[in-house]
Amino acid sequence: MAIDAATVRKVARLARIAEPEEKLEPLAKELSGILDWIEQLNEVDTDGVEPMTTSVHTHLPMRDDVVTDGGDPARVLGNAPKSEKGFYVVPKVVE
């Protein structure tokens, strides 16, 4: 098995997803099944192969660094779970 319950706990923490203790073992099994299947990539000789991150072969375009939009806090905050006086309301970040 590629990963165990402790690894799932760690990865779920990194991904900020709460996974209940009783689900760690089944998840480890499931994810290991997928990763075992992925292992076949090791059969491919990739020595000296340049990694391919995109199929677009152009340079990133640049534009003038000017404001093109904005000044509309009501629209920006329109979907906020909580907002007040033009700000997002979030849980306390610094104790």
Next chain:
Amino acid sequence: MSDLTGLTLKAALDGLAKGDFSSEEITTAHLGAIEQSRALNAYVVETPDRAVEMARASDARRARGEAGPLEGAPLGIKDLFCTEGVESTAGSMILRGFKPAYESTVTSQLWRDGAVMLGKLNMDEFAMGSSNETSAWGPVANPWRIEGGNRNLTPGGSSGGSAAAVAADLCLGATATDTGGSIRQPAAFTGTVGIKPTYGRCSRWGIVAFASSLDQAGPMARSVEDAAILLKSMSGHDPKDSTSLPVEVPDFPSFCGKSVKGLRVGIPKEYRVDGMPAEIEALWEQGIAWLKEAGCEIVEVSLPHTKYALPAYYIIAPAEASSNLARYDGMRYGLRVDGANLTDTYEKSRAEGFGAEVKRRILIGTYVLSAGYYDAYYLKALKVRRRIADDFDRAWEKVDALLTPTAPSAAFALGEKSDDPVAMYLNDIFTVTVNLAGLPGMSVPAGRDAQGLPLGLQLIGRNLDEGTLFSLGSAIEKAADFRAKPSKWW
């Protein structure tokens, strides 16, 4: 007015231009059909008031002599596209109630060209799925059933709502997206035409991101020409998407019906996989025969890394997804579940908001990107991706396009594969290579299996050569003469 719902987009546009009917009439006919088809669960949001308002505005524009290329045509929009002021959830609980303050570039171009929005179409959550069963709003039922049967089949995924709506005449055409096969596999399962254009052909701006280096929008339609008409409106450079290509949009419809004589069509031998149903093998042979008769030269080619495309995809796509979906933190929009502190709030919001398949992929993506595993998994997959793209480049030295089956089976029953992630992933075995290489791919309905279910053939083209696909696709369409419609049970 129900006879106005079975038309091709082309026939409807001609009828509108001649004044045989108004946009309001054809739009109202579709709204009626949608209302009677809720058993399919194809639409997750219906927008009848906006549709009628847009149709009236369209009729007024036409009266003023200002008709656009899609003037008055009612369309369905996959729920992955942000539509201003209309709930856009990407099939996820975490976006329930989310009403974008902006319109996606692709949909805004459809409205610019005169089209009318009927509503938002169901899909797998964040486009992660091949059967529509991961949607938070329940699966879509395929309008097609086994002859004499009454079990609900999957319309495919992730664009299952788009496919079902087009097949059941609930719109004249629909937008869809394709990250690993999400346009082409549902097209094959529902007897419709779907094309994923070259990566960068359509702007991704305003489309909820899944795997940004693979995601591409495209149309689903009832004919090859309809797909060409829609793609022309959807395409074009957009400064708001840095990967959108600054190239001119060809007149795609003009390629339909063009002679394919002398075109070299490759048959990749690695696509003959073990366990492929004999009927799909036979359909492929039939497709080869049709193209030969149309004057194409058939050439056997080799794409040796084909079998590694799916495992590479299941590293790359989850890796990109884990990064893209980090934005759903319950702070600025979407679901927030209050916890004891900030981290607890993040963890609870995401645990409750995401479904099982999305969580699975985020965890895989987080794992393969984490310290110590990045080189072994992610970097390795990117190198295999290059190998797969190189395979295609070598094929293009010998051929102009490739012909393959679209999917390894016909539509399967809902629930049949949902317990086995890898079995589900194998649905995309013939489609995913194209996303990794960035190439255009199209599925055309070509026949039915012994149980009466539709089957599709896939055409793959060179970078930016959708035109050749439209020519070859219409040659197959003409030869196959696929006219069957699902019998209405819903």
